[in-house]
Structure formats: C-alpha cells, structure tokens
Amino acid sequence: MTTPTGIDKIAFHIPAQYLNLAELARRDGTDPDKYHTGIGQTRFAVAAHDEDVVTLAASAAALILDDADKAAIDTVLLATESGIDQAKAAAIYVHQLLGLKPNCRAVELKQACYSATAGLQLACAHVARYPEKKVLLIASDIARYDLQTPGEATQGAAAVAMLISAQPRIAVLEGDSGCHTADVMDFWRPNHRSTPLVDGKLSTRTYIEAASAACADYLARGGLPFAAFAQYCYHLPFNKMASKTHQRLCQQHGIAFDPAKLEPGLAYSRDIGNSYTASLYLSLCSALDARDDLGGKAIAMMSYGSGCVAEYFALRIQPGYRNHLHSASHRAQLDNRRALTLAEYQHLWQRPDSSGHPDITFPADDNAPRYRLLAIEKHERRYGYA
Numbered sequence: 076m077t078t079p080t081g082i083d084k085i086a087f088h089i090p091a092q093y094l095n096l097a098e099l100a101r102r103d104g105t106d107p108d109k110y111h112t113g114i115g116q117t118r119f120a121v122a123a124h125d126e127d128v129v130t131l132a133a134s135a136a137a138l139i140l141d142d143a144d145k146a147a148i149d150t151v152l153l154a155t156e157s158g159i160d161q162a163k164a165a166a167i168y169v170h171q172l173l174g175l176k177p178n179c180r181a182v183e184l185k186q187a188c189y190s191a192t193a194g195l196q197l198a199c200a201h202v203a204r205y206p207e208k209k210v211l212l213i214a215s216d217i218a219r220y221d222l223q224t225p226g227e228a229t230q231g232a233a234a235v236a237m238l239i240s241a242q243p244r245i246a247v248l249e250g251d252s253g254c255h256t257a258d259v260m261d262f263w264r265p266n267h268r269s270t271p272l273v274d275g276k277l278s279t280r281t282y283i284e285a286a287s288a289a290c291a292d293y294l295a296r297g298g299l300p301f302a303a304f305a306q307y308c309y310h311l312p313f314n315k316m317a318s319k320t321h322q323r324l325c326q327q328h329g330i331a332f333d334p335a336k337l338e339p340g341l342a343y344s345r346d347i348g349n350s351y352t353a354s355l356y357l358s359l360c361s362a363l364d365a366r367d368d369l370g371g372k373a374i375a376m377m378s379y380g381s382g383c384v385a386e387y388f389a390l391r392i393q394p395g396y397r398n399h400l401h402s403a404s405h406r407a408q409l410d411n412r413r414a415l416t417l418a419e420y421q422h423l424w425q426r427p428d429s430s431g432h433p434d435i436t437f438p439a440d441d442n443a444p445r446y447r448l449l450a451i452e453k454h455e456r457r458y459g460y461a
C-alpha cells in the first residue's frame with residue numbers, strides 16, 4: 076500500500092489591479108464580444124512594477140504556511156516561465172523571504188505553462204519517501220504579450236502556492252498520469268526577449284492534439300474512464316480553449332458535454348487571465364471554492380505547456396476539504412482590485428528595464444500588504460514586505 080500524497084493546502088495571490096477587456100476593445104475598435112464570448116474572458120490582472128514572480132509567489136505562500144509547516148518543509152519548488160534570472164532560482168529569494176530553514180533545497184522549474192505539474196509529481200514522490208517532510212510548490216507567472224498583438228487580450232498574472240504532504244487534507248494524486256511530449260514551435264521565448272514569440276493558431280491546434288494524446292495515454296495506462304470525473308480542470312490560456320478541448324474530448328470518448336463539470340473551474344480565470352504555470356491550479360482553486368460536493372470524488376487535470384508537454388492526471392478530493400480552503404481570501408482579493416485606465420495599463424506594461432540602469436527604486440503602486448520588489452541595486456534585487 077503506497078502512502079497517499081498530494082495537496083494539503085492551496086491558495087493564490089493576484090495583483091491588486093486589472094484591465095477590463097472592454098478598454099482594449101475600445102482602443103482597437105474591436106467588438107468586445109470577441110473577448111467576452113469569442114475567447115471567454117472579461118478582465119486580466121496587471122502586475123505592478125514592484126511585483127514579479129518572486130513577490131507573487133512569496134505572497135501566495137504566506138497565506139498557507141504556519142510555523143509547523145515551515146519546520147517540515149525541506150524542498151521549495153518554484154515553477155515559472157517568466158523568471159527574473161537566467162541562473163539563480165527564484166525559489167531562493169522566496170525561501171529567504173518566508174524565513175524557511177537553511178537545510179532545505181530550492182530550485183526553479185521550467186517548461187512553459189506545464190512545469191508546476193512536473194513539480195507536483197516530484198514533490199509527491201519526495202513526501203512518499205519521507206512522509207514527515209513537506210514540499211512548498213509554487214506556480215508563479217506574469218503573462219505578457221506584445222501590445223496590439225492577438226495575444227495581448229490573453230495576458231494575466233497570478234501565483235498559486237501548494238503545500239504537498241503525505242495524508243493531504245485537500246487532494247490525493249491518484250494513479251498514473253498520461254503524458255505527451257513533442258517538439259513544436261507554437262510559443263517560445265528566446266533569452267534576449269521579454270515577451271514570447273507565438274504562433275497563436277498553431278498553439279491552439281497543438282493544445283487540443285496534445286490534450287487528446289495525453290488523455291489517451293492516461294486511459295492506456297489504466298486510468299479512470301473519461302466519464303468518471305466530477306470536475307474537469309484544464310490549463311487556461313483563455314477559457315474558450317478549455318471549452319473547445321473538453322467538447323472535443325467528450326466527443327472522442329462518447330459522452331455528452333456537461334458544462335456543470337467544467338465551468339466552476341473557469342470563474343477565476345475569466346477575471347484574472349492567463350497565469351501560465353499557475354493557471355491549471357487556479358482552475359482547481361476555482362472549482363474547489365465554487366463547489367461543495369467534491370469530497371470523495373475525482374477531478375481530471377489537464378496540464379499543458381507549449382513547446383510542448385501535456386500531462387493528464389487525477390486528483391481525489393478528500394472528505395472535509397472545504398475546511399482547509401482559502402476561499403474568503405480569494406474572494407477578497409478579487410473584490411478589492413482596482414480597474415486601470417488604458418494609460419495606466421500601458422504604463423505598467425512597460426516593465427522597468429534594469430539592464431541600462433543598474434540602480435532603480437520602486438515606489439509602492441498600491442496599498443495591498445504584500446511582498447514587494449523594493450529596488451534593483453547594482454543588478455541585485457532587493458525585496459521586502461510592506
């Protein structure tokens with residue numbers, strides 16, 4: 076009998092401001108329905124200049140950790156595709172900001188939007204071997220595309236922090252996964268670029284093909300039948316991508332499409348936008364917060380990262396899971412955000428570039444208590460909490 080392992084705690088942190096997609100539609104003379112109906116999005120979160128994947132990650136993790144967790148954590152895994160350094164792991168800054176003990180490993184994981192799922196697998200294998208240990212797994216990203224490109228409407232930002240343990244109280248990782256890897260140039264970001272290169276149409280086709288292949292592999296490895304799940308969660312570059320993929324998979328597996336098993340997972344993403352590595356786990360938060368009937372039931376998780384890797388797997392939700400959710404904090408963060416004007420958004424979109432200016436200080440852009448990037452001095456990032 077193997078030790079049950081999985082998600083013991085989970086919470087997200089998002090920036091305190093957003094852009095309404097109607098503003099983008101007005102700027103470009105686009106019908107807002109293209110965004111609201113065509114891609115299924117309403118708003119996207121916009122990171123402040125004193126926010127990056129480290130501050131988002133530390134702020135999310137601070138919501139879930141107590142002193143006992145900090146004493147048990149011996150591994151920090153930070154998944155991101157918008158990292159702030161080519162060598163040093165963002166996980167090290169987060170480890171320091173949270174005051175974790177030094178006899179701990181810390182590493183950054185990369186494979187586009189997929190890598191948090193690799194982190195979940197690594198973390199579960201680790202706590203199965205050492206059931207008294209815990210792993211802090213954080214998915215943190217700021218999704219940015221060039222202005223006035225088709226991707227611009229699908230930006231966003233968020234971090235989801237998870238405490239991975241044996242005997243978890245929220246969700247057990249159940250059985251084998253189905254996987255699919257193929258070398259495809261659908262979305263990538265060479266080292267010299269701060270925004271990705273993307274072939275949007277190819278990326279949507281590749282996403283559906285990879286999801287279908289990973290799901291077929293999952294079933295071939297003896298996974299639960301496609302119809303056995305109470306909820307389906309997908310990586311969410313934009314909501315319509317999940318609806319289309321789920322409808323295709325339902326068709327392939329001969330079951331009727333039931334929106335009630337998909338849409339609870341889409342609510343947060345509609346107002347936050349793409350959060351790359353975090354988005355599948357944001358969908359999980361959305362479903363767990365929206366539904367109260369998932370105890371004992373299985374959720375299907377479809378993870379996708381361009382380039383590409385897909386993984387299809389099952390989480391078994393634990394009885395009493397609702398007592399351990401952070402739904403009130405999630406709601407408060409969404410309700411307390413400020414709408415940006417177009418000019419404010421375009422100012423924030425231009426991220427400070429420290430390459431030609433080794434010393435920059437960052438005034439606080441909002442009043443939300445959180446971790447902040449205070450300054451970059453001689454190319455070294457200084458963080459604090461305010």
Ligand code: CAA
Pocket residue numbers: 106108109110112113114188225226227228229261262273274275276278279282310311312313316349351379380381
């Ligand atoms: N009313 C209602 N619907 C409308 C409309 C209107 N007035 N105008 C257009 N639409 C519909 C279109 O018919 C289309 O629907 P279908 O796909 O069902 O045909 C939808 O709105 C989008 O319209 P377009 O296809 O014309 O949109 P676009 O080409 O301008 O942009 C996109 C779409 C290429 C996906 C673009 O958003 C993009 O490049 N995004 C970034 C890449 C991305 O997110 N890819 C997803 C898969 S890759 C991945 O998942 C990894 C990741 O996170 C990036």
